[in-house]
Amino acid sequence: MPELPEVETIRRTLAQHVTGLEIREIKLIWSSAVCGWEDQSFEYLVTGRRIKTIDRRGKYLLIRLDEDLTLIAHMRMTGRLNYYAESQEPEKHTHVVFQLEHGEVHFSDVRKFGRIQAIPTQLCISGSSLCKLGPEPLEAEFTPEVLKERFGKKTLSLKAALLDQHVLAGLGNIYVDESLFQAGISPERGVDTLSEEEISRLHGAIRNVLQAGIDAQGTSFRDYRDANGEKGSFERALQVYGRGGEPCKLCGQALERIRLAGRTTVFCSKCQR
CATH class of the missing domain: 3.20.190.10 (MutM-like, N-terminal)
Incomplete structure (x- = not known):
């Protein structure tokens, strides 16, 4: 943050x-x-x-x-x-x-x-x-093909890859968890296991989640404020981040909370394959 x-x-x-x-x-x-x-x-x-x-x-x-x-x-x-x-x-x-x-x-x-x-x-x-730094995910030049190229032949987890600023610029723990949930893909998956369709879905989810975060003026749990001292409101729309153990908003199953890539990671093992 x-x-x-x-x-x-x-x-x-x-x-x-x-x-x-x-x-x-x-x-x-x-x-x-x-x-x-x-x-x-x-x-x-x-x-x-x-x-x-x-x-x-x-x-x-x-x-x-x-x-x-x-x-x-x-x-x-x-x-x-x-x-x-x-x-x-x-x-x-x-x-x-x-x-x-x-x-x-x-x-x-x-x-x-x-x-x-x-x-x-x-x-x-x-x-x-x-x-x-990697490409800007909201720029027109960032396409599913570019995302695939940035992943290259890496074998690390999706969570680790998306947190890497050399792969893609601007994503952190909140928006990685939310993007993977929207794409329906497990954060534990290796980047080398993704199909073309899954990469395309993940690309769209990243752009959608980031734009929604901007529209809500960010996420304010603790310290973040804008230049006017105002809080953001995206925490109201969070599907998984910070909700470990709570029911999934799609299927009702308890969300899992694990440690992955050195960060607390929350996901739904039923909705995210």
């Missing part, structure tokens, strides 16, 4: 407030939350720059500044970017405050795993971990 739908929601809600604004000052409360470029500090690079656009790649936010600088923000597990129209006293876990010509953006992270890196825009892909 956050996964693709949550990061996309943050992108949209943040862009509404900050596009075109100048970053007047950076207040670093925990300096390890940011990273400059080579021998130039984060504050030096960012102060005085204007926010042009905000893009997304997988689970990363790409905040494009003028003079060819990009901020790559990764929320990891508990990171947040919140916009405030007025000056706001930083909360306990706020690590960076971006003071804009109108309002402020606070970067907070309870578990301190999230980071914001400043990097020249022309090196944004080649000079960062973004270069290793």
